[in-house]
Amino acid sequence: MSAITGIFYLNEEPIDIEHGGDLMEVLQEYPADVTHIWHKGNIFLGCHAQWITPESVGERLPCYDYERQLAITADAIIDNRNELFERLQVEYTYRKGMSDSTLILLAYQKWGEETPKYLVGDFAFMIWDERKHRLFGARDFSGSRTLYFHNNHNRFSFCTTIKPLLSLPYVEKRLNEQWLAEYLAITGMFDTVDASITPYKHIEQVPPSHCILVEKNKVMLRRYAYVTPEKKLKLGSNQEYVEAFQSIFQEAVISRLRTYKQVGAQLSGGLDSGAVVSFAAKSLRMENKKLYTLSYIPPDDFKDFTPKYLMPNETPFIQSTVKYVGNITDYYYDFKEKNSYSEIEDFLNVMEMPYKFFENSFWLKGMFEEAHKKQIGVLLNGDRGNFTISWGSALDYYARLLKKFKWLRLYQELNQYSEKVKGDKLRNLKLIGRIGFPVINKIFPQGTSFKFPRLINPVFAERTGIFKKIKEQGLDETGAYPIGDDFEQRIRHFADVFYWNASNTLAAKLSLRYSLWKRDPTNDLRVVRFCLSLPEEQYVQDGLDRALIRRSTENLLPDDIRLNQSIYGVQGTDWVHRMIPFWNEYVEELQQLKSDQDVLEFLDGQVIEAALLKAEEGPRPEYAINPDFKTLMRSLIVYRFIKTFA
Numbered sequence: 001m002s003a004i005t006g007i008f009y010l011n012e013e014p015i016d017i018e019h020g021g022d023l024m025e026v027l028q029e030y031p032a033d034v035t036h037i038w039h040k041g042n043i044f045l046g047c048h049a050q051w052i053t054p055e056s057v058g059e060r061l062p063c064y065d066y067e068r069q070l071a072i073t074a075d076a077i078i079d080n081r082n083e084l085f086e087r088l089q090v091e092y093t094y095r096k097g098m099s100d101s102t103l104i105l106l107a108y109q110k111w112g113e114e115t116p117k118y119l120v121g122d123f124a125f126m127i128w129d130e131r132k133h134r135l136f137g138a139r140d141f142s143g144s145r146t147l148y149f150h151n152n153h154n155r156f157s158f159c160t161t162i163k164p165l166l167s168l169p170y171v172e173k174r175l176n177e178q179w180l181a182e183y184l185a186i187t188g189m190f191d192t193v194d195a196s197i198t199p200y201k202h203i204e205q206v207p208p209s210h211c212i213l214v215e216k217n218k219v220m221l222r223r224y225a226y227v228t229p230e231k232k233l234k235l236g237s238n239q240e241y242v243e244a245f246q247s248i249f250q251e252a253v254i255s256r257l258r259t260y261k262q263v264g265a266q267l268s269g270g271l272d273s274g275a276v277v278s279f280a281a282k283s284l285r286m287e288n289k290k291l292y293t294l295s296y297i298p299p300d301d302f303k304d305f306t307p308k309y310l311m312p313n314e315t316p317f318i319q320s321t322v323k324y325v326g327n328i329t330d331y332y333y334d335f336k337e338k339n340s341y342s343e344i345e346d347f348l349n350v351m352e353m354p355y356k357f358f359e360n361s362f363w364l365k366g367m368f369e370e371a372h373k374k375q376i377g378v379l380l381n382g383d384r385g386n387f388t389i390s391w392g393s394a395l396d397y398y399a400r401l402l403k404k405f406k407w408l409r410l411y412q413e414l415n416q417y418s419e420k421v422k423g424d425k426l427r428n429l430k431l432i433g434r435i436g437f438p439v440i441n442k443i444f445p446q447g448t449s450f451k452f453p454r455l456i457n458p459v460f461a462e463r464t465g466i467f468k469k470i471k472e473q474g475l476d477e478t479g480a481y482p483i484g485d486d487f488e489q490r491i492r493h494f495a496d497v498f499y500w501n502a503s504n505t506l507a508a509k510l511s512l513r514y515s516l517w518k519r520d521p522t523n524d525l526r527v528v529r530f531c532l533s534l535p536e537e538q539y540v541q542d543g544l545d546r547a548l549i550r551r552s553t554e555n556l557l558p559d560d561i562r563l564n565q566s567i568y569g570v571q572g573t574d575w576v577h578r579m580i581p582f583w584n585e586y587v588e589e590l591q592q593l594k595s596d597q598d599v600l601e602f603l604d605g606q607v608i609e610a611a612l613l614k615a616e617e618g619p620r621p622e623y624a625i626n627p628d629f630k631t632l633m634r635s636l637i638v639y640r641f642i643k644t645f646a
Contacts, residue, residue: 001056001100002049003027003160003512004073004147006126008135009042010217011154019168020044023157026164031515038062038071043128043135045073050515052377053077054260059099068109069130074101075145075160076123077517079255079524084118101125108136116140116211116224120525121255122517124206126158134215141225141525142384143195143208143497143504150203151219160512162203162352174201175642180602181464184638187452188478189356193470195498196221199353199641208497208504227494227525233533241538242552245530249389249552252524253279253380261377261516266367267293267330269317269561269569271549272385274325276521278556280380281327291328293318294370294379296363298574299334305622306573314569317561324558333370338362339578340633341586344640350509354641355502358633359572359624365510372514379516383503384523387493388531390549392539396486398432400536416543421565452478453607453631460602487536494528576629577621587615590632593639602642608635 005023007015020037027035027048037046045062062073078084078100085095088106100121107115108127113136122144126137135156139147149158150165159165166173179199182192195207206212209225235241253276257263263284267273281291295318298304304312311317315332322330340358347361348354355361371379382389394417401410414432417423454461454477461467467477476482481492493499507518521527534548541547545565553562579586593599594608611628623629 001052001077001517002047002061002073002075003030003032004045004047004061004075004124004126005159005164006043006045006062006073006128006135006157008044008128008156008214009154010156010214012042013154015039015042015044017044019157020046022167022169023159023164024048026167027159027161030512033057034060036060036062038064038073040064040071040130043071045071045126045128047073050512052261052515052517053100053258055097055099057260059101061101063101063105065105068105070105070108071128071130072101072105072108072125074104074123074125075147076100076104076121076125077258077519078103078119078121078123079252080118080120080526081255083120087118112136113211113213113222114224122519124160132215134213136211136213137206138211138224139206139208141209141227142500142523144508144520144523146505146508147206147212148198148203149206149212149219151214152202153217156214156219161509162198162200165203166200172202175199176201176203177460177602178464178466180638181456181460181466182469183354184456184602185454185461185466185470185477186479187454188480189502190479190498191353191356191502193473193475193479193498195501208500210497223497227528227532229491229532230529231533232535233530234535238538238541238551241534241548245389245548245552248526248530249275249521250279250283252521252527254283255524256378256380256519256521257283259377259517262292262375263289263378263380264292264294264371264374264376264516265380267295267318267321268571269311269314269321271390271546271553271557271561272382272522274321274382274557274561275385275389275549275553276380276382277321277328278325278553279521281325282556285327292371292374292376293322293328293330294367295330295332296367296571297332297334299336299578302574302577303621304573306570309567310570310573311567312570312573317564317567317569320558320560324561325556331370333363333366335363335366338366339582340575341579341582341636344637345644348637348641348645350513351506352509352645353505354634354638355506356634356637357502357506358637359575359630362575362578363571364506368510368514368516368518371516377516379518381518381520382522383520384528385549387490388522388528389552390522390546391490391531392546392548393486394540394543394545395432397536397540397545399485400487402432413540413543417545418543420543420563452627453604453611455604455607455631455634457600457602457604494532573624574621576619576624580619583615583619586636587612589639590615590636593635596639596643599639599642603635603638607631 024046032048033051035048047061051057064071116138123140124145124147150171179197211224213220265277322328343362511517538548611632
């Protein structure tokens with residue numbers, strides 16, 4: 001709901017109020033309903049507030065509580081308000097209008113540094129504890145809101161975004177080569193394996209699931225939450241599991257509808273966003289409010305080159321969901337004038353760092369633009385669903401049955417699965433064997449294994465020791481763990497906080513620019529913990545993968561969506577098609593890049609030159625899935641960042 005900022009002079013000198021003014025001035029590029037500052041002695045707090053929830057309207061942040069001698073500035077929406085009211089014994093007359101920041105302050109008074117453990121929601125906050133003369137803050141478990149800081153032993157400064165910190169006269173703007181090395185070496189979609197660093201040498205960030213304490217000339221980061229599998233939930237029947245899931249997921253959805261503006265949702269043709277929309281539309285109907293869905297589709301002149309089991313244009317499935325669920329006003333956007341290349345400069349300005357999701361960048365930002373025009377305050381999505389509500393790979397589960405010698409169960413499941421997906425049972429069995437026993441792939445490899453081209457300059461990689469660092473983390477060059485099935489990878493996804501940074505940084509900064517919050521019920525901490533506690537067979541049974549959400553949306557989603565196991569929606573396959581009018585300009589800039597020795601200190605010029613030879617032949621839509629063209633776009637984004645922002 002806000003951009004927050006502040007300065008703490010650790011040497012007890014009075015705050016230079018001009019420095020606080022510098023921070024607030026840079027934040028003026030974002031819309032705000034109101035801005036306020038508070039300062040006393042050697043502490044300054046500021047807030048560039050955007051009102052989203054009913055309780056935030058008219059709220060004054062930063063807020064100083066004279067009785068408790070605590071001050072807070074917060075960027076937060078708390079979802080377990082009722083639970084906290086009960087735990088904190090808040091009088092009923094104060095509950096309805098109490099702001100989330102006041103609730104956090106009451107929680108801090110009771111639990112101190114343990115406060116973040118009790119909060120469910122999206123938040124980043126800082127509290128000045130005058131009695132203890134210290135600054136305490138935290139970022140939610142998945143890092144839905146950003147929180148950066150600079151520390152030079154005498155002055156500690158923090159902010160929701162990076163640029164205000166760089167405006168301070170005592171902060172040196174310098175490229176962080178360690179961050180860049182990790183970014184370039186990891187070929188997957190992750191930025192870095194160190195979730196505390198940023199592209200700037202003297203700017204750090206509070207990682208997801210971490211709190212920060214500043215006192216006595218020390219800055220201490222500590223992890224407060226570990227989202228690991230808890231004791232398995234044992235219920236009496238499949239129906240009881242469905243009812244338990246529906247109850248907790250409905251609570252997660254309802255708590256994210258809290259806005260005095262309109263409610264929107266990103267809707268594709270799949271299960272995750274469909275489930276979110278079906279639960280949300282039902283709840284909004286009771287309030288006589290409509291749900292506005294926003295869907296991305298390719299332009300009319302795009303020729304689909306993908307296999308038949310992929311669907312770049314999901315309009316038929318989306319319309320099926322809309323018609324079945326009801327209480328929805330649906331909108332479809334092809335963003336015809338937008339493309340990945342022309343959006344680079346603006347996207348770097350939003351992100352404040354290079355990014356890897358360029359295939360979808362233009363429509364992700366476009367969704368926020370359109371939602372803002374419609375006075376939407378909350379934009380729902382189901383981004384984390386693949387790891388929570390709709391998780392469950394059939395073949396990985398069957399591989400586990402194979403390894404556990406549960407062959408009768410495997411036979412029955414495989415028969416049902418092959419019938420549902422119209423697949424070859426023998427072929428599926430071979431795939432299951434390779435998943436269950438990876439050594440088979442080493443002894444009898446199939447085809448040629450492909451490795452994404454290394455973008456990092458080998459000399460730069462050697463100097464930074466980046467591949468050694470990645471290996472010490474137990475990761476391969478994609479940023480994933482090289483061993484283990486889908487079940488084990490899922491556990492690592494929630495155990496390692498670096499997975500969360502890139503996608504949530506995008507959501508937080510687009511939210512700030514367009515004064516609306518992207519909110520994901522599939523990422524609710526209560527939902528995550530519930531899903532991790534379920535027995536494996538709840539996710540795959542009777543030949544159904546992702547079985548829990550399929551069973552839980554019966555009578556909520558149409559069967560062509562709910563039971564679909566053969567056609568998959570895919571976004572971003574039109575990114576090269578969209579760039580065709582800009583292709584010459586694109587190639588010319590890449591030719592400049594390959595001759596820029598300052599940038600080639602970091603990038604592998606030979607890899608770029610080899611890929612550029614293909615680009616010079618001209619564009620073809622099917623190049624959208626060609627790794628060489630992905631390499632070129634990533635290179636160009638880094639090139640622009642170094643030349644313009646670093």
